[in-house]
Amino acid sequence: MRKYFTDIYLGIWTVLLGMKITLIHLLRPTVTLQYPEEKLYPEKKKKRSGALPILYEWSPPEGYRGDLLLKNDDCIGCMLCAQACPVDCFDIVTERVSPGEDLGKTSKGQPKKLKVLKFDIDMTKCMFCGLCVEPCPTNGLVMTKNYEFSSYNRRDLVHHFARPEKYRKKDSPGSGGVGGAAPTSPPPNVGEEKGGGGGSGLTR
Amino acid sequence: MQELTDTLVRFLPFLQAIPRSLILGTLIIIGATVVLAFLVVVAAVSTYVERKVAGQLQARLGPMRVGWHGLLQFVADPIKLLLKEDIIPSNVDRPLYILAPYIVFCGSFGAFAALPYSTRLRISDLNVGIFYILAVTSLVVIGIIMAGWSSNNKWSLFGAMRSAAQIVSYEIPVALSILVAVAAAGSLNLQEIIQAQAGGVHRWFVFRSPFLFLAFFLYYISSLAEVNRTPFDLPEADSELVAGYHTEYSGLRFAWFFLAEYVDMFLVGAIASALFLGGWNGPIFSGPISGAIMFIGKAYLLVLVMMWIRWTVPRLRVDQLMYMSWKVLTPFSFACVLGQGAWMVL
Numbered sequence: 001m002r003k004y005f006t007d008i009y010l011g012i013w014t015v016l017l018g019m020k021i022t023l024i025h026l027l028r029p030t031v032t033l034q035y036p037e038e039k040l041y042p043e044k045k046k047k048r049s050g051a052l053p054i055l056y057e058w059s060p061p062e063g064y065r066g067d068l069l070l071k072n073d074d075c076i077g078c079m080l081c082a083q084a085c086p087v088d089c090f091d092i093v094t095e096r097v098s099p100g101e102d103l104g105k106t107s108k109g110q111p112k113k114l115k116v117l118k119f120d121i122d123m124t125k126c127m128f129c130g131l132c133v134e135p136c137p138t139n140g141l142v143m144t145k146n147y148e149f150s151s152y153n154r155r156d157l158v159h160h161f162a163r164p165e166k167y168r169k170k171d172s173p174g175s176g177g178v179g180g181a182a183p184t185s186p187p188p189n190v191g192e193e194k195g196g197g198g199g200s201g202l203t204r
Numbered sequence: 205m206q207e208l209t210d211t212l213v214r215f216l217p218f219l220q221a222i223p224r225s226l227i228l229g230t231l232i233i234i235g236a237t238v239v240l241a242f243l244v245v246v247a248a249v250s251t252y253v254e255r256k257v258a259g260q261l262q263a264r265l266g267p268m269r270v271g272w273h274g275l276l277q278f279v280a281d282p283i284k285l286l287l288k289e290d291i292i293p294s295n296v297d298r299p300l301y302i303l304a305p306y307i308v309f310c311g312s313f314g315a316f317a318a319l320p321y322s323t324r325l326r327i328s329d330l331n332v333g334i335f336y337i338l339a340v341t342s343l344v345v346i347g348i349i350m351a352g353w354s355s356n357n358k359w360s361l362f363g364a365m366r367s368a369a370q371i372v373s374y375e376i377p378v379a380l381s382i383l384v385a386v387a388a389a390g391s392l393n394l395q396e397i398i399q400a401q402a403g404g405v406h407r408w409f410v411f412r413s414p415f416l417f418l419a420f421f422l423y424y425i426s427s428l429a430e431v432n433r434t435p436f437d438l439p440e441a442d443s444e445l446v447a448g449y450h451t452e453y454s455g456l457r458f459a460w461f462f463l464a465e466y467v468d469m470f471l472v473g474a475i476a477s478a479l480f481l482g483g484w485n486g487p488i489f490s491g492p493i494s495g496a497i498m499f500i501g502k503a504y505l506l507v508l509v510m511m512w513i514r515w516t517v518p519r520l521r522v523d524q525l526m527y528m529s530w531k532v533l534t535p536f537s538f539a540c541v542l543g544q545g546a547w548m549v550l
Contacts, residue, residue: 008532015517022261022516032265 060145065128067146068121070161074106074140077114081132081141089125090132093118093162103167106138119162124154235327239316247466248278254466254511261515285462288455293356296452300354304347305453305460311343312467319474320394322484322495333394334382337475338375341430344464345371348439348449351461355452363448366522367439370429373529374436377426380537384419384544385409385479398483408482415543420480422537424506427476429529431468434514441519473506474499 060066082090094114097103103112133143151157208231213220252267255277259266267274292301318333320326330336345368352364388409389397401408409416429436440448450461477483481502484495520528 004531015513018516019512022512025263026257026261026512028263030260030265031263032259034265034268 060147064145064147065130065143067144067149068123068126068132068159069142069144070119070121070159071107071140071142072116072161072163072166073104074108074138075116075119075161076106076110076112076138076140077116078137080135080137084131084135086129086131087125087127089122091118091120091122092116106140108138110138115164115167116162117164117167119160121159121161123149123157123159236317239327240313243313243316243467243470244282244463246470247463248282250466250469250507251281251462252278253508254514257508257511258515261512282459285459286456290456291454293452295356297354297356300350301452302457304351304354305450305457305464307347307350308344309347309460309464309467311341311347312464312471314340314343315471316467318394319471320398320478320483321499322492323395324492325496326395329395330393332392334386334397334475334479335392337471338379338382341468341471342371342375344468351453352449355449357452359445359447359451360449363439363441363445363451367432367449369522370432370436370438370525370529373526374426374429374533377422377529377533377537378430380534380541381419381423381426382475382479384416384537384540387541387544387548388412388416394478394483398478398485401482402485405482405487408480408485410480413544413547415540415547416480419537419540419544420476422533422540423479424472424476424509426529426533426537427472428510428513429525431465431472433469433510435517435520436525437519438522438525469507469510470503473503473510476506477502 077092077094079090079092079094082088082092094116097113097115103115105111128143130143133141149157212227212231213224252274256266256274258264267277270276270280292298315337317327318330318336320329320333348367348371349364352360352362352367355361385397386392389400391397391400405411410420411417428434432439438448439445440450445451450458453461477499483502484499486494486498
């Protein structure tokens with residue numbers, strides 16, 4: 001009989017205790033971040049000072065492997081990245097430089113001997129292993145900390161880094177520089193213009 | 205309704221040409237439509253409030269995307285349910301399967317005819333109002349068993365069986381604790397019960413005697429089980445039975461069950477506020493409109509407490525559920541009835 005009443009008392013007491021705890025949580029500010037609009041930037045910490053103490057500030061750490069970026073001027077077209085890639089997401093077309101032409105040097109001072117006509121990276125295949133970045137002799141291919149490049153269109157996930165029109169402009173300064181020739185088309189000859197035909201949406 | 209017909213005929217003489225029963229019937233249909241619209245709004249707002257409360261209790265935000273702070277969520281959810289495909293599995297008992305959601309909803313809907321929103325605002329002023337509500341809400345269990353049986357699904361059947369056991373068990377403490385308030389008022393008429401509580405907060409039945417105070421909590425706890433709300437949500441225990449008796453239902457048919465669940469919550473709050481918290485008697489005002497606001501406000505406060513309990517207390521086991529009903533709530537409510545009787549005699 002005694003146990004019966006202590007059980008009832010305990011039941012009511014523990015429920016009330018639990019309800020007190022949940023009530024405290026009801027009155028507490030929320031911790032949710034409305035992700036695309038709100039992010040935990042370090043400078044945001046002060047704005048949210050009224051909220052719960054933020055236990056961590058997240059920005060990608062050193063060595064984070066995000067989106068791939070090619071510094072165009074630094075690429076010598078050696079294709080070491082394509083060889084290193086385990087999933088074959090590179091599509092590179094190069095052309096030997098014509099005699100007498102100088103493509104300049106990379107920022108590290110290596111001479112450039114190949115025209116990079118096509119440098120596509122298919123990010124849908126990429127598995128972010130970072131093996132392509134390591135062999136790059138000029139540090140031209142890097143992995144940025146950008147992790148927000150999702151897209152509604154699969155084609156938008158293929159990076160087109162090469163700028164074939166850059167070589168053409170140098171070859172024929174007189175041309176208007178409209179559009180680039182399709183990267184797969186044969187490399188333009190010196191002095192010959194291929195004005196209207198190109199325009200194959202080069203994104204970068 | 206009868207009064208309203210009389211008034212209408214008195215003020216609009218041309219109505220005398222039309223038979224009285226026809227006017228009354230039309231008015232009843234209009235009244236039912238108004239109540240149905242009210243119920244849909246109540247249920248829709250409840251779902252939004254429930255999700256917001258659930259979110260805030262867990263330091264989350266709840267719905268935020270549809271409209272300002274997710275306010276249009278309660279419009280988006282019903283639209284989604286309406287647009288869904290109506291699936292009837294091939295091996296169900298078709299007539300029962302189709303009928304069940306409507307019976308469940310009608311059980312809750314019928315009760316709203318007798319609710320006293322305010323002195324003038326009411327559909328029907330039954331002299332056995334609270335008894336009628338008790339009787340008509342019992343229909344719900346039939347609908348639930350129909351749904352569980354006709355679905356031809358083990359989860360559904362288990363949910364329905366649990367629900368039957370649970371609702372039948374908890375009907376007793378509910379009825380007994382209502383009886384305490386009825387005894388205190390000396391009437392089954394909800395208007396008279398509320399009028400007996402007029403004249404300030406201290407006249408509300410909860411504060412009139414210790415037995416009424418206890419009866420209020422007994423009623424509230426056992427009616428939580430009546431409407432299958434969370435510590436007693438065994439009939440639809442998600443983690444064990446998928447969705448219990450409405451596992452096989454989808455789209456609009458599921459929406460009826462969903463609607464009934466939230467309408468039931470409001471009904472429990474409304475009855476508790478009418479019987480124990482003074483109904484439309486406010487601390488300051490109790491007119492026809494302001495009284496209705498008081499009544500709905502009190503009912504909604506109790507609904508909020510239900511949500512608060514839901515996100516606090518874990519689900520009971522089946523044996524604990526039965527223990528609580530038969531060994532705790534029922535004896536205590538009997539004691540309340542006897543105690544209130546003695547209190548009134550002395």
